[in-house]
Amino acid sequence: MEINLNDRILISEDKLNHKFQTFHIPCNFFDILPDMSFVVDSKFNILHCNNTASEFFQLSKSEFVNKNFLTLIAEEKREEFESNFQTAVIEGINQQFESAFVADKQKKFVQIIISPFYKNVKTNLSENRDRLCFIFARDISLQKEKELDLVRFANVAEYTVNPLEITDVDGKIIYVNPAFERSSGYTREELIGKNPNIFSSHKHPKEFWMNMWETIKQGKVWIGEVINRRKDGQLFYTDLLISPIIDNNGKLIGYFGIHRDKTEQKKLEQQLIHAQKMESIGLLAAGLAHEVGNPLASISSLVQVIQRTNKDEFTNQKLELIKSQINRISKIIRDLVNFSRQSTYELQSTEINKVLRSAIEIARVSKKAKGIKFIEEYDPNIPVLYLVPDQLQQVFLNILINAIDALCIDVNRMVYFTSNPQIVSKTFKDENKVYxxxxDNGIGIPDSAIDKIFDPFYTTKKVGEGTGLGLWVSYNIIKSFQGEIQVNSSEGEGTTFTIILPINLVSTE
Structure with a gap:
């Protein structure tokens, strides 16, 4: 079936006359169009369709004739379609919108254009009874599916716990998800346009990154463990997978990186290794203390005998030096013995604030501390805990003494690292723990030393000023209380030690 269609274009107008140019369109012309096309009257009756529409709905052209166009529209979209159709018919203005067809019982999304025209060229513009409409429809189901996939991916990317980043081919960041912001400490605005080397910890050699770039530039996936640095300077560890992004033409357009944050896992591994090392050192210390202690006692006795009988002043000075070094060794051995065996101290109800205040009073007496301001902030609601107060005081003193040493550069001239040296001590709690x-605002701990400060015999002090056992002893005491010690330090700015004790140690008395 074929019908001839006339349309007219307004080429000029004045108050009295409208001049139109009329043209003739054969309906079979629309069969060459790739999109579906229909001719529909003002009552939604289909007068004609092209081959694309026939194939889409699996209906012959004759089956379409006089079929109500609304039956092709998905039910929930019909009201919107009618509104747009009536606007096109009444106002003579093209309407473009998205809708949905139902073909073979399946919903198909389409882009629709309704374009009105006249069947009778002599009809007055105000009369609609002879107005027909072209309806052009393009199947956008695949596009919609891609958009839906994109929305799904966007939601996965935004809400996953794994840090994600996307870069262009030059390695500049074009997207990061919230998890990446949390892990890195940077905001999205700070990262867009930057190179990922902003996180560099300088822990990997150049060859490491060269291998990564060679792999991904070949279109291959690269997997490795990386150590990055947060905005606040702390290290964070991740398993990183980088995949090239390839477009439909096989062209490389960027890279997609997904991290699995394993910082906490690394901390637990380091704590386990440290605990095992401490256990081994404890066993060694027990034997060492016995083997060294006995001959040392003999040497000490001989020195004292010689001192009593010797009249030479020079010899006595040297003997006094030997005696002081023996006392130093003896102290080290006592510390080793104390922490290589189970404590014999009895657990007692302990007021944390009282013990800390007492430790601070002792630390104040030090000559080095005379120019240091001590600031104390106590939470009055700290519960009484069931532990060993003397040992806890020793922990506080060890940390306070280290803080004083970090502030005092020259005790003889009373020279301090900063013009306003201070030590701030605080207690606070949450539902399960006491902190x-x-x-201090002293010299701080170098990055190279931060992982070693709880090792026995490790010290950054001058020879003779420290044994390197204070923090090791403190670590073991707090560990015996089922707690932990955390340290945060910036070289040149200061150090904070935080002792965390579980509230399940509350006294039952």
Missing amino acids: ISIS
Whole structure:
């Protein structure tokens, strides 16, 4: 079936006359169009369709004739379609919108254009009874599916716990998800347009990154463990997978990186290794203390005998030096013995604030501390805990003494690292834990030393000024209380030690 269609274009107008140019369109012309096309009257009756529409709905052209166009529209979209159709018919203005067809019982999304025209060229513009409409429809189901996939991916990317980043081919960041912001400490605005080397910890050699770039530039997936640095300077560890992004033409357009944050896992591994090392050292210390202690006692006795009988002043000075070094060794051995065996101290109801205040009073007496301001902030609601107060005081003193040493550069001239040296001690709690923090604004701990400070015999002090056992002893005491010690330090700015004790140690008395 074929019908001839006339349309007219307004080429000029004045108050009295409208001049139109009329043209003739054969309906079979629309069969060459790739999109579906229909001719529909003002009552939604289909007068004609092209081959694309026939194939889409699996209906012959004759089956379409006089079929109500609304029956092709998905039910929930019909009201919107009618509104747009009536606007096109009444106002003579093209309407473009998205809708949905139902073909073979399946919903198909389409882009629709309704374009009105006249069947009778002599009809007055105000009369609609002879107005027909072209309806052009393009199947956008695949596009919609891609958009839906994109929405799904966007939601996965935004809400996953794994840090994600996307870069262009030059390695500049074009997207990061909220998890990446949390892990890195940077905001999205700070990262867009930057190179990922902003996180560099300088822990990997150049060859490591060269291998990564060679792999992904070949269109291959690269997997490795990386150590990055947060905005606040702390290290964070991730398993990183980088995949090239390839477009439909096989062209490389960027890279997609997904991280699995394993910082906490690394901390637990380091704590386990440290605990095992401490256990081994404890066993060694027990034997060492016995083997060294006996001959040392003999040497000490001989020195004292010689001192009593010797009249030479020079010899006595040297003997006194030997005696002081023996006392130093003896102290180290006592510390080793104390922490290589189970404590014999009895657990007692302990007021944390009282013990800390007492430790601070002792630390104040030090000559080095005379120019230091001590700031104390106590939470009055700290519960009484069931532990060993003497040992806890020793922990506080060890940390306070280290803080004083970090502030005092020259005790003889009373020279301090900063013009306003201070030590701030605080206690606070949450639902399950008690926190004691001791902060100084001293010289700080170098990054190279931060992982070693709880090792026995490790010290950054001058020879003779420290045994390197204070923090090791403190670590073991707090560990015996089922707690932990955390340290946060910036070289040149200061150090904060935080002692965390579980509230399940509350006294039952």
